[in-house]
Amino acid sequence: MKAGAIAAELKIHAPFTAFGTVTGIIIMAAFIQFKVSREFSYALFWTFHPLHVLVSALVTTAMYRSHSSGGLWRTLVIGYVGSVGIATLSDSLIPFAGEWLLNMPHREIHLGFIEKWWLVNPLAFAGIAIGYLFPTTKFPHATHVFLSTWASLFHMMMAMSTSIDVVTLILAAFFLFLAVWVPCCTSDIVFPLLWIKNNGDEKKFPVADGGTQ
Secondary structure, three states: OHHHHHHHHHHHHHHHHHHHHHHHHHHHHHHHHOOOOHHHHHHHHHHHHHHHHHHHHHHHHHHHHHHOOOOHHHHHHHHHHHHHHHHHHHHHHHHHHHHHHOOOOOOOOOOHHHHOHHHHHHHHHHHHHHHHHOOOOHHHHHHHHHHHHHHHHHHHHHHOOOOOOHHHHHHHHHHHHHHHHHHHHHHHHHHHHHOOOOOOOOOOOOOOOOOOO
């Protein structure tokens, strides 16, 4: 039943992820065309990454709360690891792997929960609190996809020069898609559902708008 619920949620949320990736590719091409500075990409990364953590914590927690009656401490740990851990993978580690493999000139890894701990961690706990009290997943997940896309995008844009060839652009787009699809859906869907016990405490599986099925 758990595997079926995960598959159903992935299918429902696939259009959000695909559309978010397309917006990232368009923004990347526009920034290269107009030679937007790396400093601007830096500022945008530190805007979207913390917001991504906030929404990721909200959605991860809400998904877990919607499917299970787990206690506060269990929810806190799942919400934090599922948001900060996976958002770091999505926004920083996978993009950096792409930057390294493509030999981008300004590649550098940014770990938000360490580098700007005073901003990222409080937002994670705020998202957990909201998701715990108001467990809904439909609109926050769509928002999560866009924030994940743009945070990953601007991490890569910081590493690029103002002029790249078509092959590099295509490969960068591939890493952008990978950075969004796998971690984002894992954080929102797979990770919280893995912790649900198959017993009487398990709730009915809700559809994306927070109802039950």
